[in-house]
Amino acid sequence: xxxxxxxxxxxxxxxxxxxxxxxxxxxxxxxxxxxxxxxxxxxxxxxxxxxxxxxxxxxxxxxxxxxxxxxxxxxxxxxxxxxxxxxxxxxxxxxxxxxxxxxxxxxxxxxxxxxxxxxxxxxxxxxxxxxxxxxxxxxxxxxxxxxxxxxxxxxxxxxxxxxxxxxxxxxxxxxxxxxxxxxxxxxxxxxxxxxxxxxxxxxxxxxxxxxxxxxxxxxxxxxxxxxxxxxxxxxxxxxxxxxxxxxxxxxxxxxxxxxxxxxxxxxxxxxxxxxxxxxxxxxxxxxxxxxxxxxxxxxxxxxxxxxxxxxxxxxxxxxxxxxxxxxxxxxxxxxxxxxxxxxxxxxxxxxxxxxxxxxxxxxxxxxxxxx
Numbered sequence: 001x002x003x004x005x006x007x008x009x010x011x012x013x014x015x016x017x018x019x020x021x022x023x024x025x026x027x028x029x030x031x032x033x034x035x036x037x038x039x040x041x042x043x044x045x046x047x048x049x050x051x052x053x054x055x056x057x058x059x060x061x062x063x064x065x066x067x068x069x070x071x072x073x074x075x076x077x078x079x080x081x082x083x084x085x086x087x088x089x090x091x092x093x094x095x096x097x098x099x100x101x102x103x104x105x106x107x108x109x110x111x112x113x114x115x116x117x118x119x120x121x122x123x124x125x126x127x128x129x130x131x132x133x134x135x136x137x138x139x140x141x142x143x144x145x146x147x148x149x150x151x152x153x154x155x156x157x158x159x160x161x162x163x164x165x166x167x168x169x170x171x172x173x174x175x176x177x178x179x180x181x182x183x184x185x186x187x188x189x190x191x192x193x194x195x196x197x198x199x200x201x202x203x204x205x206x207x208x209x210x211x212x213x214x215x216x217x218x219x220x221x222x223x224x225x226x227x228x229x230x231x232x233x234x235x236x237x238x239x240x241x242x243x244x245x246x247x248x249x250x251x252x253x254x255x256x257x258x259x260x261x262x263x264x265x266x267x268x269x270x271x272x273x274x275x276x277x278x279x280x281x282x283x284x285x286x287x288x289x290x291x292x293x294x295x296x297x298x299x300x301x302x303x304x305x306x307x308x309x310x311x312x313x314x315x316x317x318x319x320x321x322x323x324x325x326x327x328x329x330x331x332x333x334x335x336x337x338x339x340x341x342x343x344x345x346x347x348x349x350x351x352x353x354x355x356x357x358x359x360x361x362x363x364x365x366x367x368x369x370x371x
Contacts, residue, residue: 002066002073004096007033011075011096013062014047023062025049025077027096044097049077052089053101057082060123060144066093067129067185074162076105080123080144085109088127088141090162105129106139106154106164116169117152120145128183129158130190132219138190139164140172140181148179151194155223168223174309175291175330176298178212178339191230192217196327199298199341212329212339213322226334229322237363244352244360251350254365257321261358268353269323270296270344277353278342280330284317289332296342309336324365 002009007029014026024047031040052058060080067074075091087107092100106113108121121143128140137158143149154169172181173194181194194212198205214230237256243249251269259267261282268277276295283289292306309332311317320331330338344350354360 002096004029008038009096010041011064011066013064021060021062021080022051022058024051025064025075025099048093048097049091049099052077052079056104058089061089063126063180065127065129066096069158069162074102075099076127076129078123078125078127078141078144081107084119084122086121086124086141086144088124088139088164102162105162106166110154110166112154112156112166112169116154116171117143121149122146126180126182128181128192129164130183130185130217131158132190133188134219136167136219136223137164138217138219138225139166140183140192142180148197150176151179151181153225155219155225170224172225173337173339174307175337175339176307177341178337183217190217191215192227194339196339196341200343210327212327213324215337220335224335227331227337228334229320229329229331233322233365235368236365238366241361241363244354244362249352251323251352251362252364253350254324255321255362256365257323257352257360257362258318259321259354259358259360260316260318261356262316263356263358265358266353266355267319267321267358267360268351269321269328270342271349271351271353272296272345273347278328280319280321282317282319282358284314287311287313287317289317289319289330289336289338291328291330291338291340293340293342307338307340309338311335322365 010028013023026047028041028043052061063078065076073094075093077089079087085108088105090102090105123144124141125144126142139154142151151172153172154166156166177196178194184191192215197209216228218226265282267280270278272295279292281290289309293304297304322329326341326343
C-alpha cells in the first residue's frame with residue numbers, strides 16, 4: 001500500500017488459474033480516496049509488469065515492495081532462477097504505472113548471504129528494505145525452498161547505484177511459525193509485523209494465520225539485528241500486574257511476561273494433563289534460551305524439537321514473552337526472537353512456574369480503551 005499523489009494504491013502480485021510461479025505486478029486504487037474505510041477498490045485493467053525481465057532465467061517472480069530513496073520511488077520483487085539461485089530484482093517505479101528494470105539488487109551467490117542462509121533456498125520471497133537510525137540498511141527476505149522455509153535478514157549499505165552491499169546477516173526469527181514479514185518505515189524507526197501461520201490442520205478453526213505483535217527493528221553495532229516489541233503494546237496492559245505467587249500461578253489467555261535470571265532458570269507457561277510443561281529455559285552463563293514444547297506436537301506428526309537461541313553470555317539474561325491465545329512470541333534480550341503456535345487443549349492448564357529466584361513481572365493484555 002502506498003500513497004500515490006493522495007490516492008491510496010495497492011501494489012500486489014497477480015496470478016491466473018494456471019499460475020506456475022511467475023506472477024504479474026498489478027495495481028488497484030481506492031475508489032474513493034476520501035473514504036477512510038478503504039473498502040472499495042478499482043484494479044487497473046492490465047498489469048504494470050506482465051512478468052520478469054528476459055534473459056535471466058527467472059522461474060519464480062512475485063511480491064513487490066515499494067520504497068523511497070533519494071526522492072524517487074523504487075520497488076523490489078522476489079525471484080528465483082532456473083539454476084537454483086535466489087535473488088531480489090530492482091525496478092524504477094517513480095511513475096507507478098511505468099516500471100523499469102534496474103538490475104539485480106542482490107542474489108544468493110553473495111558471500112554474506114551464503115554465510116547467513118546457506119544454499120537451501122531457491123527463491124527469495126517478500127523482500128523488504130528499510131533504513132536504520134544509524135544509516136545502515138536492512139534487507140529482509142523470506143526463504144523459499146519449494147515451500148516456505150524461514151526468514152532471514154542482511155545488514156549493510158545501499159550504494160549510490162542502488163546495489164546492496166551486505167555486511168552480515170542471520171535468521172530473522174528462530175521459531176517455526178514466522179514468515180513473510182512486512183516493514184513500515186517511519187521517520188524515526190521501522191516497524192515489522194510477521195505472518196504466523198497455523199501449526200495445525202486449518203480445518204480446526206475458521207481462520208488461517210495471524211499477525212504478530214509489531215516489532216521495532218534496528219541494528220546493533222556488530223551488524224546483528226536489534227528487535228524489541230513496539231512500546232505501544234504497553235497500552236494493552238491491565239491496570240495492575242498479576243500476582244506472581246510462589247509455586248504456580250494461573251496465567252490469563254493473553255499476557256506480557258518478563259523474566260530476568262542470573263542463574264539457570266526454567267519457566268513453565270502451560271501444563272498438560274500428564275504434568276509436562278511448555279517451558280522456557282534461561283542459561284545466562286551459556287547465553288542460551290530454549291523453548292521446549294515436547295508435549296505439544298505440531299501438525300503432520302512433525303517432531304516438536306526444542307528451539308535453542310544463542311546470544312552473548314550475560315550476568316543477567318532477560319526474556320520477554322508475549323502470549324495471545326496460541327501465539328507465543330519470545331524476545332531474547334534485543335537480539336533474537338522466537339515465534340511459535342502452541343494450541344491449548346481442553347485438559348491443559350495455563351499456569352506459571354519458575355524454578356529459581358528469577359525476577360518475574362506479568363501483565364494481562366486487555367483490549368485498549370477508547371478515550
